[in-house]
Every structure is written in structure tokens, then in C-alpha cells.
Amino acid sequence: MTDTMNPAQASPVPDAAASASAPHGPIRAARGSERTAKSWGAEAAKRMLMNNLDPEVAERPDDLVVYGGTGRAARSWAAYDAIVRTLDELEPDETLLVQSGKPVGVFRTHEWAPRVLIANSNLVGDWATWPEFRKLEELGLTMYGQMTAGSWIYIGTQGILQGTYETFAAVARSLGRASTGSATGPAAPAGDLRGTLTLTAGCGGMGGAQPLAVTMNGGAVLIVDVDRTRLDRRVAHGYLDEVAPDLDTAIERVSAAREAGEALSVGVEGNAAEVFPELLARGIRIDIVTDQTSAHDPLSYLPIGVSVDQWQAEAARDPEDFTRRARESMATHVKAMVGFQDAGAAVFDYGNSIRREAELGGYDRAFAFPGFVPAYIRPLFAEGKGPFRWVALSGDPEDIAKTDRAVAELFPEDAALHRWLDKAGKQVHFEGLPARICWLGYQERHLAGLKFNEMVASGELSGPIVIGRDHLDAGSVASPYRETEAMADGSDAIADWPLLNALLNTASGASWVSIHHGGGVGIGRSIHAGQVCVADGTELAAEKLARVLVNDPGTGVMRHVDAGYDRAREVAAERGLTVPMW
Numbered sequence: 001m002t003d004t005m006n007p008a009q010a011s012p013v014p015d016a017a018a019s020a021s022a023p024h025g026p027i028r029a030a031r032g033s034e035r036t037a038k039s040w041g042a043e044a045a046k047r048m049l050m051n052n053l054d055p056e057v058a059e060r061p062d063d064l065v066v067y068g069g070t071g072r073a074a075r076s077w078a079a080y081d082a083i084v085r086t087l088d089e090l091e092p093d094e095t096l097l098v099q100s101g102k103p104v105g106v107f108r109t110h111e112w113a114p115r116v117l118i119a120n121s122n123l124v125g126d127w128a129t130w131p132e133f134r135k136l137e138e139l140g141l142t143m144y145g146q147m148t149a150g151s152w153i154y155i156g157t158q159g160i161l162q163g164t165y166e167t168f169a170a171v172a173r174s175l176g177r178a179s180t181g182s183a184t185g186p187a188a189p190a191g192d193l194r195g196t197l198t199l200t201a202g203c204g205g206m207g208g209a210q211p212l213a214v215t216m217n218g219g220a221v222l223i224v225d226v227d228r229t230r231l232d233r234r235v236a237h238g239y240l241d242e243v244a245p246d247l248d249t250a251i252e253r254v255s256a257a258r259e260a261g262e263a264l265s266v267g268v269e270g271n272a273a274e275v276f277p278e279l280l281a282r283g284i285r286i287d288i289v290t291d292q293t294s295a296h297d298p299l300s301y302l303p304i305g306v307s308v309d310q311w312q313a314e315a316a317r318d319p320e321d322f323t324r325r326a327r328e329s330m331a332t333h334v335k336a337m338v339g340f341q342d343a344g345a346a347v348f349d350y351g352n353s354i355r356r357e358a359e360l361g362g363y364d365r366a367f368a369f370p371g372f373v374p375a376y377i378r379p380l381f382a383e384g385k386g387p388f389r390w391v392a393l394s395g396d397p398e399d400i401a402k403t404d405r406a407v408a409e410l411f412p413e414d415a416a417l418h419r420w421l422d423k424a425g426k427q428v429h430f431e432g433l434p435a436r437i438c439w440l441g442y443q444e445r446h447l448a449g450l451k452f453n454e455m456v457a458s459g460e461l462s463g464p465i466v467i468g469r470d471h472l473d474a475g476s477v478a479s480p481y482r483e484t485e486a487m488a489d490g491s492d493a494i495a496d497w498p499l500l501n502a503l504l505n506t507a508s509g510a511s512w513v514s515i516h517h518g519g520g521v522g523i524g525r526s527i528h529a530g531q532v533c534v535a536d537g538t539e540l541a542a543e544k545l546a547r548v549l550v551n552d553p554g555t556g557v558m559r560h561v562d563a564g565y566d567r568a569r570e571v572a573a574e575r576g577l578t579v580p581m582w
Contacts, residue, residue, distance in 0.1 A: 024077065027053040027061060029433055031395025033463040039092040040536040041115035041511040044466045046087040047393055047433070048152040048532070049073055049080075054432040057156045059205050064101075066154050067205035068520060069300030071146025075101030090115060100142040101150060111540065114506055118152075118514035120145030121523070128517065128524040130297070134319065144297075144518060151514035151530040153468035155389055156431030157239055160206045162420055162438055163377075163387055163472070164213035164350075168193060169416075170376035171288055171346055172217055193219025196287040197258040199279065199340070201225065201272035201333075202352075207292030208234040211265030215241070216423050219288075220257035221265045222250055224272045226302050231267035237429040243267045247275065251284060258285075273304050273329040276336035280343075289340045289347040290372070291333070295354035296522035298326040327361030334358035338368045348372045351472070351482040353521040374486040381483070382560040382568040384442030384553035386473035390452065391435040394463030400434045401425065402461060406451050407438060441474075442557050443575045446549035449535060450542055457537035466511075467549070468532035471519060474556020476501045479519065479526035489563040495527040501555045502529035508551045509533075509544030 029050035030036070035043035052073040053061045064072045064080065074080035079102040086096055086103050095109040098118045121144050123133060136142045148154040169191025172178060177192045196219045200210050203225040211234065214221035223240065225231050234240035241264055244250035250268040257264035268275070272293060279286065294300035299315045303325035306314050315322045334354055341347040347369040349355050359366040373381070380386070392399035404421050411417055420438055428436075440448060452465045469476075477483045480492035502515045510531040519526045533548050535541055554577055560568035561579045572579055 024080075026055050029054065029395075031393070031433075031463075033394060037088050038090060039115065040464050040534050040541075041092070042087045042090045044393060044464065044532070044534045045116050045152060045512050046084055048391065048466060049083065049087075051391070051432045052149060052152055052154050053080075057154065057205075057432040066146065066149035068144075068146040068149065069204075069294040069297055070144045071149030072101055072143045073149055073152060075140070075143040079103065087116075101145065112509045112544070114510050114513050116512035117506070118145075118150065118512065119516075120150040120514065121517040122515065122527075123517060123523070130323070130523050131320075133518075133523045145514075145516050147471035147516065147519045147528060148468075148530065150516060151468075151471070151532070152512070153389070153391075153466070153530060153532050154205075155391060155433075155435035155437065157205060157208045157234070157237065158424075158428050158431070158435060158437055159209075159387075159389065159470060161209040161213060161239075161428065162424070163470070164209045165216050165420065165423075166380075166416075166439060167350075167372050167376050168198070168213050168217045168219070168288075171348075172196075172219075174376070175287075175346060191217045193217040193288075194261040194263070195258060196220065197222065197254055197285065198288040198290070199224075199276070199286045200290045200292065200350075201276070202292035202294070203230045203234050203240065203267055204292075204294070208237075208239050210290075210292060211241070211267070212239040212427065215263040215265050216427065218261075218263050220254045220262065222254045223265065223267050224270050224275045225267065226269065226271050226308055228269045231269065234267065237431065238427065239265075239429070240267050241265045243269070247278070251279070251282075255284070258287075271302060271304060271329070273333040276333055277339075280336045280339045286340050286343075286345050289337050289345050290350045291337070291354055292350050292352060293354065295330055295352045295357050296518075296520055296525070298323040298330075298357060301326045301330060301357075303329040304332070324361075327357050329361070330354055331358040331361030331363035331366070334366050335363050338365050341369050348375050349481075351479075351520055353481050353525060356481055356525070371482055371485045373483050378565075379567060380439065380441075381474040381556055382565045383571050384474045384556040385439050386441070386553065386556065387437055387470040388440040388445050388448065389435060389437040389468055389470070390448075391433050391466040391468075392461070392463065393433065393466060394461065395433055396462050397430060397434045399461045399463065399465070400430075400436050402455065403448075403452055403465065404436060406455065407448050410447050410451060411440075411444070440553075442553040442571060442577070443550060445553055446546050449533065449545035449549045453535040453537055453542050453545055456535055464534055464536040466532060466534055467545070468530065469552075471516065471528040471530045474553055475559045476530065476552070476555070477519070477526060477528035479521055479528065481521050481525055483526075487563050488565060491563055497555065497559045498527050498529040501552065502531070504551050504555060505529070505531035505548055508547040510548045510552075511544075
């Protein structure tokens with residue numbers, strides 16, 4: 001997912017311009033209710049930029065890399081310093097423009113306008129290739145922003161956790177393994193993965209959510225990563241139960257848990273392109289298979305025969321040959337996934353473009369298994385449901401506990417939401433500023449936003465709340481290998497929708513808005529947009545929240561109405577959305 005969303009098996013080559021001097025020590029966002037900027041919109045943007053680079057949050061903060069192997073928060077340390085300085089000086093009626101991580105201008109607008117407008121990695125069609133992007137990046141003209149790295153609303157591994165949890169719950173239901181009697185009203189029953197074994201790979205910043213998402217649904221999971229430090233970090237943060245010393249021990253541990261119906265997550269160091277085929281050849285019984293390596297960027301995927309220590313030098317020495325070798329390894333990796341599917345496992349792509357890269361690597365059955373959105377998530381998108389996330393700028397975990405309770409009280413009939421909030425409150429380790437995510441839909445998100453604003457105004461919360469989302473949302477992305485794969489009307493590659501989403505959020509009063517290219521699937525394969533709002537307890541904030549948090553998910557319903565989805569049309573009719581040519 002995610003946040004989409006796709007961590008590397010380890011780290012690719014850092015950009016020299018970003019990392020050469022790295023003049024800062026560890027970065028940590030300010031906490032509390034006092035600000036140094038002239039508005040909370042600017043202060044919140046500054047704190048979230050800093051939070052993205054907090055060592056608890058970022059993969060390689062010294063290189064300005066937040067997640068996904070190359071997803072940066074700023075283009076260079078000079079650009080970072082200029083952004084922070086400008087945000088502190090920004091008037092409440094001014095807007096800062098950021099071009100691929102570099103602040104390029106300040107203009108007088110008005111208080112309803114966003115304080116920051118961001119565009120990352122955008123290239124004209126015929127130039128939208130990895131080689132062209134890398135050439136421009138080397139010249140210091142652009143950077144890769146992933147989804148929430150370059151839009152300053154990443155919240156660590158939790159950012160994709162609930163979406164992954166919901167996906168695995170949907171997998172359980174598709175396998176006929178839903179719990180009974182646990183849901184009320186319209187909410188879906190809980191998934192029950194007890195007695196199943198999931199195999200996956202990629203345990204970086206966002207892929208690290210996978211083991212906890214599986215165990216939250218009661219299953220056993222084996223996760224493979226080439227970088228032992230990533231596995232150890234997930235154990236330290238409570239997302240992974242243990243790391244096995246070798247593959248045989250890992251198989252023994254997860255197989256025993258599977259047979260006992262126990263929830264257990266085990267990591268093992270290794271290259272997925274070698275481990276997956278080995279498990280298939282051994283005939284290990286696997287029920288569910290997916291992957292979250294950084295396959296979207298071939299330089300972020302470690303080929304067979306290259307060690308982690310050699311990675312950086314090999315990728316820099318000959319990027320084209322490294323790409324070829326990575327794609328060949330991905331072809332081997334995906335061939336094994338298809339083999340598990342042929343053997344009866346439920347197999348799905350979790351949105352990292354590995355199928356397309358494997359196809360380019362010479363494997364002609366790469367698309368034999370579906371992406372997770374058409375397989376499991378699209379019905380939620382048709383309702384405008386997606387990842388709604390919020391962050392306590394106070395730094396006080398109790399503010400998140402209070403907002404958790406407030407959200408539960410707002411939606412008393414949503415059993416799935418209550419299950420998630422209960423599990424998250426007990427099991428989620430905060431990374432950086434305390435934060436939470438849950439999936440809410442059209443005509444729901446604004447209720448939470450307005451409630452948070454009231455709680456700030458009354459003093460119940462000790463500081464403002466930042467409200468954003470992943471770019472992986474119902475109406476904010478065009479990505480034919482992920483969110484818009486297999487649209488009912490064939491409109492998978494139409495990129496007008498995320499651009500309209502960004503324009504509407506700008507017009508509605510969002511605190512900052514971003515338009516990115518590439519995200520978790522790679523250059524040339526997606527256009528996506530993000531928005532962030534600040535609940536600072538003022539009447540102006542309430543007016544903005546009431547518009548943005550209705551209109552933003554509303555574009556998802558609109559988009560799916562236009563594509564012909566019956567559920568979207570029902571939601572539009574029920575909740576008062578006007579779609580002129582429906």
C-alpha cells in the first residue's frame with residue numbers, strides 16, 4: 001500500500017546533492033501549542049516536513065529519503081533550510097510554491113488559499129521514463145516524492161497499516177473465512193485468517209505494516225527482506241514478532257503457528273527472488289501470497305547475485321544493466337508467485353508495479369494474478385472510502401486517544417471501524433508525532449474533522465490536529481497498475497481525475513495541496529494528488545474542513561459514478577452528490 005506505498009528490499013543509491021553535506025543532526029518536529037510561524041497552516045506544514053525526516057519515521061533521513069527507497073521530503077539540504085525559513089516568514093495570506101522539493105516562489109493569495117502548493121516529479125508524457133528522470137535528477141532539477149514523502153503527510157509504518165489490515169480482512173472473506181456475529185449494521189464482518197499462512201516480502205517503511213496486518217486478522221505470516229536492519233526495526237516497533245536465524249527455522253515457526261491457528265509473524269533475511277522459488281520447490285503450503293518490495297524502481301530492487309553491501313556501487317556503475325538484472329530477478333520472483341497461485345493460493349499485487357517489471361524482465365504470465373484494488377478494495381472506493389489520517393501537533397499521545405474515542409462515538413454502528421480503533425490503540429507504535437489512520441468515506445470525514453476542531457477550540461486537546469490522507473484514495477489518483485486498474489469503463493489511464501481533485505481541494509481551502517507523478521508504481525505509471533488540512537480550533541478552520549473533507553472524498557464517488565459503478569450511484573443519490581450527466 002500504500003501511503004502507497006512500496007518499501008525497498010534495501011536502499012538504492014542516494015543522490016549526491018541531497019546527501020553530500022547533510023549538515024543537520026537528527027530532525028524532530030516541535031511539539032506543543034506554541035508556534036514560530038505566522039499561521040498554523042504554515043506551522044503545521046513545517047512540523048510535518050520535519051516529522052517526515054524524524055529518524056523514527058524516515059528510512060534514510062541523512063539523504064532526505066523518507067520511504068520507498070528514493071521518496072524524498074526535499075530536494076537538498078539547502079532546499080530544506082529554505083523551505084523551513086520561508087514557512088516561518090510566510091504571511092497568512094501568502095502561498096509558497098514548491099517544485100519537486102525546492103521552494104521557488106511566494107505569492108500573495110488569501111487566507112482561504114493553501115499555504116503551500118507542491119508539484120513533484122511531473123514530466124511531459126514522452127519524457128516520462130526512468131532514464132530521463134534520473135538524468136534530470138542528476139542535474140539537480142527534480143526529485144522523486146513518492147506519495148506522502150514529498151507532500152509531508154507520511155506517518156510512518158502506520159500510514160498503510162489499516163489499508164493493509166482491511167485488505168487482508170477482505171482476503172479472508174473471499175476465502176470464506178469471515179468471523180460470524182461480529183458485525184452490526186452495514187459493516188463488513190471481521191476477517192479471520194486463523195489457520196492460514198501468508199508469504200510476502202519487503203519490510204521497509206510501509207511494507208513493514210504487512211506482518212502486523214496479518215496477525216491482527218489472526219493469521220501467520222512469513223516476510224522476507226534482504227536488509228536485516230529493517231526486520232529488526234519492525235520487531236523493535238511492534239510490527240513484527242520475531243526474526244528467524246535462517247529459512248528452515250522460519251518455515252518451522254510459521255508452519256507450526258499455522259497448524260495451531262495462532263497469529264505469528266516471522267521475518268527472514270533473504271532475497272525474495274530466491275526465497276519464493278525455494279519455498280515453491282519445497283512444496284511448502286502457502287495460503288496467501290503478495291509482495292511490497294520497491295519493485296516500482298528497478299534500482300531499488302536487489303537482483304540475485306548482488307549483496308546489500310554491493311548494491312550502491314553496482315547500481316551507480318551501470319544503471320541500465322542493473323535495471324536489466326533487477327527485472328530478470330523480478331521475473332523469477334513473480335513466476336514463483338504465479339506458481340503459488342496455480343497451486344491454489346490467493347495471490348495479489350499490492351501496488352508496486354512488480355508485475356509490469358517482471359513482464360519487462362521476460363515473464364509472459366506476470367499479470368496472471370490481480371492487483372489488490374480491483375480484487376478487494378474497489379467497492380470501498382465507490383463509496384468514497386479511503387485512508388483518513390490525523391496527527392497531534394502537540395506531540396501528546398493522549399490527544400490521539402481522545403480523538404480515537406471521538407471517532408468511535410461519531411460512528412457507533414460501524415463495527416469494522418470500532419474493531420480497528422480498538423486494535424490500533426493497543427498495538428500500534430507511534431513513530432514521530434503521534435498519529436492515527438482509519439478509513440472513512442464521503443459525508444463522514446468532515447464529521448471527524450469538525451469534531452477535532454471543536455476539541456481544539458475547547459481545550460480538550462492540547463494542540464491543533466493535522467488531517468490528511470494517503471494519495472491512495474478514491475478520487476485522487478490515476479494508476480492503471482493499482483488504484484485504477486480494470487476500471488469498468490476502461491478509463492484506467494485517464495489522469496484528469498487527480499488533477500480535478502487537486503484543483504477542487506485548492507478551491508475548497510486545504511492547508512496544502514500536492515500533485516505528484518510516479519508514486520509507488522514508478523515514473524510514467526501514475527498521477528496522484530494529496531491534500532492536508534489543519535484543525536486549529538478557529539471558525540475559519542471549521543469552514544474549510546466542512547468543504548475540503550466533503551469535497552475531497554466526493555471526487556471519488558463522482559469518478560466511480562462516471563465509470564458506471566452502481567454502488568457509487570447509490571451513494572451519490574443517498575448523500576446528495578450532483579453529477580450532471582449521470
